[in-house]
Amino acid sequence: MTGYADDLALAHRLADAADALSTARFRALDLRVESKPDLTPVSDADTAVEREIRALLAAHRPGDGLIGEEYGEQPATGPDGRRWVVDPIDGTKNFVRGVPVWATLIALLEGDRAVLGLVSAPALGRRWWAASGAGAFAGPGPASGAPIRVSGVTTLADASFCYSSLTGWEEAGRLGPVLQIMRDAWRSRAYGDFYGYMLLAEGALDVMVEPELSLWDVAALVPIVTEAGGTFTDLAGRPTLAGDGAGDLSAIASNGPLHGDILARLGRPAAR
Incomplete structure (x- = not known):
């Protein structure tokens, strides 16, 4: 227990x-x-x-x-x-x-x-x-x-990619990289909110990304994804939930093998 x-x-x-x-x-x-x-x-x-x-x-x-x-x-x-x-x-x-x-x-x-x-x-x-x-x-x-367990997909060409909204990524200044991931992935869909992360944890898709989140949007999702074998970081690659307010967090959630590729495409350096 x-x-x-x-x-x-x-x-x-x-x-x-x-x-x-x-x-x-x-x-x-x-x-x-x-x-x-x-x-x-x-x-x-x-x-x-x-x-x-x-x-x-x-x-x-x-x-x-x-x-x-x-x-x-x-x-x-x-x-x-x-x-x-x-x-x-x-x-x-x-x-x-x-x-x-x-x-x-x-x-x-x-x-x-x-x-x-x-x-x-x-x-x-x-x-x-x-x-x-x-x-x-x-x-x-x-x-x-x-x-439940995440998938074993290892290449983006075989992966199902999920995102929150294109307008959010446009506002974050990363619409171009997101569109390129969509072109390179096997499939892309915007299930949105909690649902993409839960499908990831079940192995039904392989990557879920979101540019702006609040603590209450994401805190419950992290242990479910990681306990299912996945990887969960912000856009700077940090596995933290340090924010307490609205809109000060971001997310890249993946099955693990795909995380480095997605982070390299979408990631931003940590603030100094």
């Missing part, structure tokens, strides 16, 4: 509560949607899910910190400084348009290291989870999960 077994059991309980709230509001005719200051949408389901997770964590892990997309950071009061990171609905634009590709993302951080990640996509009937040293799993729920 992993040293994080109790935390993982709690993460599944949080996801169960989140799924019950989010599925009840998915495609609801009275769904309320507003624009945040950055003009991204937030629904009443986003806020309800985060409030519920915060309440459960306050009851079961009162000393742990919490960073959530909708209500910010609550510092840890316990001696170990552990922090949970929550994105109540990753893929809100899909959610509000009735597209079933959205999920609740739950992570546990020790320092800047994500030691546990869980992604629950109830409209897809699927959940992914991992804890440090325990492997990665997927299935309808913890009682029926099966181990």
